Amino acid sequence: MKRLLRHRRHPSGAIALLTIVTISAFTLAIVTAVSVIATSLISSATTHRVTEQVFYAAESGLHDGLFRLGMNPGAQTYNLPTMNGISTAVTIAIDPVDPHGKDRIITSVSNGQSIQRSLQVKARTGALGNSFAYAVQAGDGGIDMANGSEIWGDLLANGPITGSGTILGDVSSSGAAGSVTGVTIGKVNAPTPSLNCPNISATDPDYNNHELKSHSLFDLQVFGKAYYQVLPDPPGPPRFVQAGSAGNVTCNISGDGANCFGGQANPAPTEYPITPQQIADLQDLADNNTLPPGDVEISSDTTLTSRKIVGNLTVTGGTVTLDGPIWVTGVIDINHPGVTIRLPASIGESSGALITDQTMDIKNNAILQGSGNSKSFLIIIALKNDTSNFVIRGANNSKAVIYFAPDGLITVKENAGLNNTTGKKIQLENGSCIQYDPNLAGFFIPSGSPQPPLAQPTSWREL
Numbered sequence: 001m002k003r004l005l006r007h008r009r010h011p012s013g014a015i016a017l018l019t020i021v022t023i024s025a026f027t028l029a030i031v032t033a034v035s036v037i038a039t040s041l042i043s044s045a046t047t048h049r050v051t052e053q054v055f056y057a058a059e060s061g062l063h064d065g066l067f068r069l070g071m072n073p074g075a076q077t078y079n080l081p082t083m084n085g086i087s088t089a090v091t092i093a094i095d096p097v098d099p100h101g102k103d104r105i106i107t108s109v110s111n112g113q114s115i116q117r118s119l120q121v122k123a124r125t126g127a128l129g130n131s132f133a134y135a136v137q138a139g140d141g142g143i144d145m146a147n148g149s150e151i152w153g154d155l156l157a158n159g160p161i162t163g164s165g166t167i168l169g170d171v172s173s174s175g176a177a178g179s180v181t182g183v184t185i186g187k188v189n190a191p192t193p194s195l196n197c198p199n200i201s202a203t204d205p206d207y208n209n210h211e212l213k214s215h216s217l218f219d220l221q222v223f224g225k226a227y228y229q230v231l232p233d234p235p236g237p238p239r240f241v242q243a244g245s246a247g248n249v250t251c252n253i254s255g256d257g258a259n260c261f262g263g264q265a266n267p268a269p270t271e272y273p274i275t276p277q278q279i280a281d282l283q284d285l286a287d288n289n290t291l292p293p294g295d296v297e298i299s300s301d302t303t304l305t306s307r308k309i310v311g312n313l314t315v316t317g318g319t320v321t322l323d324g325p326i327w328v329t330g331v332i333d334i335n336h337p338g339v340t341i342r343l344p345a346s347i348g349e350s351s352g353a354l355i356t357d358q359t360m361d362i363k364n365n366a367i368l369q370g371s372g373n374s375k376s377f378l379i380i381i382a383l384k385n386d387t388s389n390f391v392i393r394g395a396n397n398s399k400a401v402i403y404f405a406p407d408g409l410i411t412v413k414e415n416a417g418l419n420n421t422t423g424k425k426i427q428l429e430n431g432s433c434i435q436y437d438p439n440l441a442g443f444f445i446p447s448g449s450p451q452p453p454l455a456q457p458t459s460w461r462e463l
Contacts, residue, residue, distance in 0.1 A: 026462040054086055054112045056117040061088045061108025062460075066123060068092070069104060071454035072349050073127035074375070075442030080241060086112035094129045094442075099277040101128045102447070105453065107463070109434050118463035122454040127350075127444040128281060131418050132273050132402065135169060135436035139272075141387045141409065142173070142427025145183055149428035152197050152204065153436025158269045169436070171222075173214040186210040188222030188246055196417035196433035208245045213267045216338075223247045226255075227264040247292040271405055271412075272422060279381060282353050283308075285447065286327035295330070303344070313356075322378070323347075325445070327355045337365035340376065349375040351443045356382050364413075370400040375439045377402050377419065384408050386423040394418065402440070412455045 018109075061080055068076070080088040088110040095103035102125050109118045135153025136143060142157050145165025153159065154169040161173050161180045168191055173180050193199055210224035214335050217228045220242060227242040229235050241251040243259040249262030284306045295311040298320055306324025315326045319340040332354070334341065334420065343352045348371060360382050362368065370376030382391040382405045391408025394401075395416050403410050405423035412421060415431040420440055426433070 002451065028121040032136070050113050051115055053084060053115070054110045054115045055117045055119075055163070057083065057086045057088050057110035057112070058108045058117045059089045059320045062106055062119055062121050063434070065092050065106035066121070066455050066457065067107065067121060069106070069125055071368065072456065073104065073125040073374075074129050074349070074444040075104075075131055084112070084290040084456055086110055093353075094131065095122065099275055100281055101130050101278050102126070102273070104129065104459070120461055120463055121457050122459045123442075123457050126447045128278055128447060129442070129444045130271045130273055130278065131442050132236045132422065133258045134422075135273065135420060135434045136426060137270070137422040139406070139424035140175075140177075141423075142452055143426040143428070145428045146430040146432075148430045150197060150433040151428075151436075152193060152199075152434065156270055156382045163428070168207060170206075170211045171213070172267045172341050174265055174269045178215040178266060180212060180217050180220060182219050184221050185212050186247070188223060194433060195414055195433035196431060197433055199437075208247075213264070214268045216349075217251075218385075221247045225261065226251055229260045229262070229264055229266060231262070272404075274379075274381075274404055274406075274422075276406075279355070281447070282325045282355060282381075283327050284446065286325045286355070313369045322354060325353045325355065326372045327357075329357045330358040331358045332358075334362045334366045337363060339363075339408055340367040340369070342367070343376060345372050347371050347376065347446070348445075349373050351375075351379060351445050353379045353445060354383055356384075358382070358384050359386075359390065359408075360392050361390075362392075364395045366395070368401045369400050374437075375443065376400065377437075377440070377443055379445075381405070381406060382408055392423070402435075 001232030003269045029202055064080060065377050075089045075092055075094050090107060091107045093105045093165050094101060095105050101399045104123050104125055107120045134156045135151050136155045138157035138159060140159040143161050145163030147164045149165035151167045155167050155171045157173050158175060159395050162182055164182050166184045173378035186448060190207055191204055208223040210222060212222040213227040215229050216232050217226060221242045223245060226241060231241060243249050243251055249259045253262050258441040286306050289307040291307055291309055293310040296309050296416060297314045299316045300318040302318060302325055303321040303323055308327045310329050312330035316336045317338060321344050351370060360380055368378055369379050376420045377400050379402045380392060384391045385407040390411040391405040392403050393411045394403060395413040401418055408427045409428045410421055410423040412429060412432040417433045419437045421434055
C-alpha cells in the first residue's frame with residue numbers, strides 16, 4: 001500500500017514542473033514579443049525622426065538656394081554646413097528647356113544615418129543665365145591655329161581643326177566632315193603658363209591623357225587617346241597620327257585598342273551656348289533707350305547706360321563704362337591703345353554685353369574687362385554673317401572677355417590672350433592664347449535693374 005501511494009506522487013510533481021516550465025516559456029515569449037514590439041516602435045520612431053530631420057535639411061537647402069539666386073542667378077554648386085550628422089548638397093542649374101535662360105532648377109540632397117531625401121524646385125529669375133563649357137567652340141567654319149598659338153581648355157568644332165598650335169584639353173571635330181590636322185594635343189611633360197596665358201593657378205592634370213575625337217585625323221600628335229573613323233592617306237608623304245601618353249604610338253586604320261581607336265562614330269554637332277532668343281532679349285533691353293540715328297564717338301571717360309546706337313561707335317580715348325546691354329547697329333572701332341572698356345564695379349558678379357550688327361575691331365593694348373569680380377565677364381557679340389573677313393578682331397590681352405560671333409569669323413591677333421572664343425570660324429594668330437576660366441561654367445546678365453530680383457518659385461517636387 002505504501003509503495004502505491006509513493007508511486008502516485010511522481011506524476012503530480014512532473015505535471016507541476018511542466019506547468020511551471022510552460023508558464024515561464026509563455027511569459028518569456030510575451031516579454032520577448034513586447035520587447036521586440038517596443039524595440040521596433042523605438043526604432044521606427046527614431047527612423048521617422050531622422051527621416052523628418054533629413055527632409056527638413058533638404059528643404060532648408062531649397063530655401064538657401066532661392067536666397068542665393070537673389071544675389072547670383074548663375075549656375076552654382078555648394079554644400080551647407082553639416083548639422084546633427086546630416087549633410088546637404090545644393091545644385092543650381094540653368095533650365096535647359098528655357099529659351100530665355102531665366103529659369104533655374106534647384107536640387108537639394110540631404111543624407112543622414114543612411115537616409116536620403118532629394119527635393120527640387122524650379123524658379124524664375126530676372127537674369128539671363130548661361131555657361132561656356134569650352135575654351136573655344138567653333139561652328140562649321142572650324143578653327144585654324146597658327147604656330148605658337150595655344151588653347152588651355154577643351155576645344156569643340158563643328159568643322160575642321162587645322163594648323164600647328166597646341167591644345168591643352170580634349171578636342172572634338174564633329175560630323176562626317178570633321179577632321180583634325182597638324183595640331184599637337186597635350187604635352188609629354190606638365191605645361192607651365194605662357195606669356196599670353198599667365199594664369200599661374202591654371203593646371204592641366206591630364207596633359208598626357210587627353211582625348212581626340214574626329215571623323216578623320218592626320219599629321220598630328222595627341223598625348224592620350226585618338227578616336228576616329230578613318231585615317232586618310234593624302235597626296236604626298238605619309239602623314240602619321242601619333243598617340244599615347246608619350247605621343248610615340250603610330251596609329252593604324254583599325255587602331256590598337258589601347259591608344260588608337262578606329263571605326264568610331266562621328267562626334268555629334270553641338271549648339272552654341274548663347275541662343276538667338278537670348279540675344280534678342282538683350283537687344284530688347286537696349287532698344288528701350290534708342291538714341292537718335294547717328295554715329296557716336298567717345299574720347300574721354302564716359303558711362304553708357306543700356307541703349308541702342310543706330311550708327312557706328314568709335315572710341316578714341318578714356319574709360320568707357322557699360323552699365324547695361326549696349327546694341328550698336330553699325331561698326332564698333334576701338335582704335336586707340338589706351339582705351340578701356342569695362343563694366344561698373346557696382347554690379348559685382350554680374351556680366352554684361354556689347355552687341356554689334358556689323359563688326360568690332362579692337363586695337364593693340366586696349367583693355368576690355370568685367371566689373372573686376374572674378375565671376376564677371378564682358379561679352380562681345382557680333383552678328384554679321386561673314387566668314388571671309390573678320391567680324392571680331394581682337395588684339396587685346398584681357399582675361400575677362402568673351403568673343404561670340406555665331407555667323408562670322410573671329411580673328412585673335414598675334415600675342416593676344418582671352419578666356420573664351422566662340423564663333424562660326426576662328427583664326428588664332430601666332431602667339432595668341434585662349435585660357436579657359438572655370439567661372440565661365442555659370443554666369444549671368446541682369447535684365448534691366450542693376451541688382452537681380454528675388455527668384456520666384458514656380459514648382460516643387462520630391463525626387
